[in-house]
Structures are given as structure tokens and as C-alpha cells.
Amino acid sequence: xxxxxxxxxxxxQTPWQQLFLEFVPDIxxxxxxxxxxxxxxxxxxxxxxxxxxxxxxxxxxxxxDKLDLAYxxxxxxxxxxxxxxxxxxxxxxxxxxxxxxxAQSRRGFRLESLELAGNRxxxxxxILADDSFTPVPDQAAFRLDFTAWxxxxxxxxxxxxxxxxxxxxxxxxxxxxxxxxxxxxxxxxQLRASWEQLQCDHSVAA
Numbered sequence: 001x002x003x004x005x006x007x008x009x010x011x012x013q014t015p016w017q018q019l020f021l022e023f024v025p026d027i028x029x030x031x032x033x034x035x036x037x038x039x040x041x042x043x044x045x046x047x048x049x050x051x052x053x054x055x056x057x058x059x060x061x062x063x064x065d066k067l068d069l070a071y072x073x074x075x076x077x078x079x080x081x082x083x084x085x086x087x088x089x090x091x092x093x094x095x096x097x098x099x100x101x102x103a104q105s106r107r108g109f110r111l112e113s114l115e116l117a118g119n120r121x122x123x124x125x126x127i128l129a130d131d132s133f134t135p136v137p138d139q140a141a142f143r144l145d146f147t148a149w150x151x152x153x154x155x156x157x158x159x160x161x162x163x164x165x166x167x168x169x170x171x172x173x174x175x176x177x178x179x180x181x182x183x184x185x186x187x188x189x190q191l192r193a194s195w196e197q198l199q200c201d202h203s204v205a206a
Contacts, residue, residue: 016062020055023072027054030076035083050079052089149198153191160184161191 031050035043054075061070146165150158156177163173170184177184 016059016067019067020058023075024051026072027051027076027079031080034080046083049083049088053079053082056089145198149195157187160187
């Protein structure tokens with residue numbers, strides 16, 4: 001009976017924020033294990049959201065003068081459940097938003113970066129993401145086509161294509177890949193023909 005009494009006195013004398021910080025390491029460990037299947041960046045974001053949700057719950061208990069009921073494991077489980085349900089602190093739930101975790105969970109889909117689905121450098125895709133003039137459907141179609149086209153190429157030709165797509169000159173490509181400028185020009189013609197063939201294939205299929 002001594003421990004609960006001591007804990008009760010301490011919760012009355014210590015600011016709730018300071019008390020919550022003592023729970024954070026255990027909550028983070030629980031959340032990291034719960035979301036161990038996510039990629040590192042996604043897992044880090046999920047863990048932060050778990051801590052934020054747990055903090056809100058802890059604050060409510062403090063307002064109700066019920067901090068004696070607060071323990072790390074229940075707070076962590078609550079936070080994980082909230083995040084899995086798409087409930088982010090300070091953000092209204094929109095089950096129709098494709099970026100919403102709740103929408104993805106309820107409708108059985110997930111979003112994946114196009115550069116992660118295709119080539120791993122992602123630099124060209126980042127540049128295309130800044131395009132505010134091309135209609136979004138056209139941008140999406142191009143990214144899908146470009147990724148599919150790159151997969152058709154050999155390793156060296158793919159690297160050359162990505163390098164030229166970033167706006168580098170044939171002379172730059174020749175120096176980068178230790179080939180003649182004439183060879184780069186020849187490769188450009190072959191790459192263009194290959195790209196046009198892909199577009200023709202799509203037109204026929206449509």
C-alpha cells in the first residue's frame with residue numbers, strides 16, 4: 001500500500017508534462033515493435049504519432065485528476081490503436097482522402113512512391129514533382145510509362161537515359177560514362193526510338 005500512496009502524492013506535486021516524459025521511452029519501444037514492419041521513415045512517423053496520441057490521453061487524465069491510472073503500456077496500446085485507425089493528432093479524419101491512413105486501412109490499399117516502385121534514385125521523379133503546369137493525370141501517366149520504359153533498358157543504357165533526362169548535355173554524358181560524344185548521340189537516337197515504340201504499343205493497346 002505504500003507505493004500507491006507515494007505515487008499519488010508525487011503526481012499531485014509534479015507537472016503532468018514532466019511525469020509524461022518518464023513514460024516516453026517505454027511508449028517508443030512499444031510503438032517501434034508494433035510498427036516494425038514499416039520502412040524506417042514511416043516507422044519513425046508512426047512512433048511520433050503514437051507518442052502524441054498518448055500525450056493527449058495523459059493530459060486528459062491529468063485534467064480529470066486521474067494520473068494514478070496512467071501507465072506506459074495502456075497509453076502505448078491506445079496510441080498504436082489510434083494511429084492504425086488513421087487518427088493523427090491535430091488532423092481531422094477524412095476517409096475519402098487517399099493519403100489518409102484510415103482510408104487506406106478501410107479500403108485495403110496503400111500508396112507507394114513511384115520512384116521506389118521503379119528506379120531507386122528517384123531524382124528525376126523529384127524534379128517532375130515540381131511540375132505545376134502539366135495536368136496531374138498526364139504527370140502520373142508519364143511517371144508510370146517512364147518507369148516501365150527504364151525497366152526495358154540494359155543497366156548502362158538506363159543510367160545514361162536517367163542522366164540525360166536530368167538535363168545533362170551529351171558532352172557531360174560522354175565524360176560521365178567514359179564513352180565518345182558520337183556514341184552518346186547514337187544512344188540518344190536509340191533511346192528516343194525505344195520511347196516512341198513504347199508509346200505506340202500503348203496506343204495500339206488502347
